[in-house]
Amino acid sequence: MSQTTSTKSTGAMRRTLYADRVATGVLWAIGILVVLILGAIIVHFLLASIGTMSPSFLFGDPSDTTVGGIGPVLWNSVYVLVLTLLITVPLGLLGGIYMAEYAGQGRIPNLIRLSQELISSVPSIVVGLFGLALFVNATHWSFTALGGALALSVFNLPLLTRLTEQALRAVPRDERDGSLALGTTKWQTIRHVALPLAIPGILTGVILTAGRIFGEAAALIFTAGVATPSHYDFANFNLADPRSPWSPFHSATTLAVYIWAQNSEGLGQFVRQIADSSAAVLVVMVLIFNLGARGLGRVLQRRATGVS
């Protein structure tokens, strides 16, 4: 090998190593940048809400003359979330069981899968329009918590069906075979072997989707309403009375919708403080839902597998 070719190849090699080092640096920078952006967002809202955040803000009534509180809208967020989960969790579980255990390959399962993909692609504002046409106008309910929850169910149901299916598919085949070998029916095996093993995965997924529902606004503006409630009478348990906060037929502006309304319709001098602090509440809730899902998933996994 002559002197010149060897220096040439070390030059090429040096360039290659240099490119490798630059690329590594750029990739690290991207990773750090994204984490920093997220950190900055969280810190920004925590700082912005420092003067406002208090029990009277979280649970008090809105006011025109002071910062007031977000009690009623926070209540509505929780109410609509619970209602949506009540509708979608049982149906999603059943649907997921079919898709994982019975469906196999065929025209109907394929159609269902295509439908799931189609629904999950629909923009939430279009789901809101759909809810407006069906649960507000066609039913003559006007804006209600139930209408909002049903609209949210439109995209939450396929999501939970999908989730249950995946969790059931992750259950090892041996577990099922062991059960079937004992002479159990297919349903007994699903009910007593596969489903219990899939529960940790399903529960984690439910909590994560709950976080998404909590922050959803576009689908709720035209279904659950945007009018800011001034005060709720929690002693009124009459479920047929739309003024009762317990009634599924009460107009239910949620926290996320409230922030949007502050921007587009809010007039008072406290708009900034109210929206900043409400956004902080939403971000913290998302954090809690995420950490909760991770923690719970880990605990349940440990209990299910018997490894302590």
Next chain:
Amino acid sequence: MAATATIERGPIDRVMTLRERIDPARRITLMASAIVLLLVLLLLVFIGLNGVQIFTSSGIPFAAVFNTQWLPGDQFVSGEVSFGIFPFIAGTLGVMFVAALIATPLSVGLAIYMAEVAPRWARSITQPSMEVFVGIPSVVWGWLGITVLVPFLSHNLAGIGFTLGFSWFAGSLVLALMILPTITSIAYDAITSVPAEMRGASVALGTTRWQTIRHVVIPAALGGIATAVVLGMMRAAGEALAVQMVIGNRPVMPTSITQPLTTLTAQITLDMGNTVGGTPWNQVLWTMGLVLLLISFGFVLLVRRLSRSRQVP
């Protein structure tokens, strides 16, 4: 694909006996999973019927809707009116493409970082970060855009001769951040599913890590990365509140990235509550909803095609 897991099934599933066919558990769960079929039909019917009202019940000609002039006028006084929806469609597409242009290098880079470069401790930070990132609600992004991003853009870029505040660019920037975790997580899945043998074979030839990433991993995962970008674009096209809050809401054809603009979603969000049902102005909003629905269904078919072409190497 998840569906392939069902092919290898044990002897218990050979042929369905009559008893299995009328198994009540099978029937009930089938009904629950078929609700989604009904939902798609209902969506098409309700959005479709309302979307064509402007032509059928108000008798507005096609040419007055499929043009670039948005002059809805006063809903109650007749005058020169035009319900051109092209500015909104163009706005939606424009905002979407610029958002994808900004987000793609960042999110694909992040996915590569997480899959190929990050040590275990760094991955234990980036992974949960992505989950929180994707969970940040749309309104929060919009509010951040209004209170932080737009003031920042209008103050800091004024010096170099830009007037940039509520604009196409601001909308795309907020959207880029919102679709970043979507693209990242799907691209990450595509990259991690590249077989380890391919990396091993490349490294055994004495390549550097970057050479392996560039010449082996990225080409092998390209189909998945393309799917990720398309799904990110789909999310960007359908996003409503965050965009509406920062884009400036001006119904004109997009010409410059610094101008205020509007989109299908933004206009529906703004006008639906302020128009009276049955008027052409209200009906054209439903037409926009129908266009959005068709765009998103089109994306699904595109993604299906992409993933099918990926299976045939």
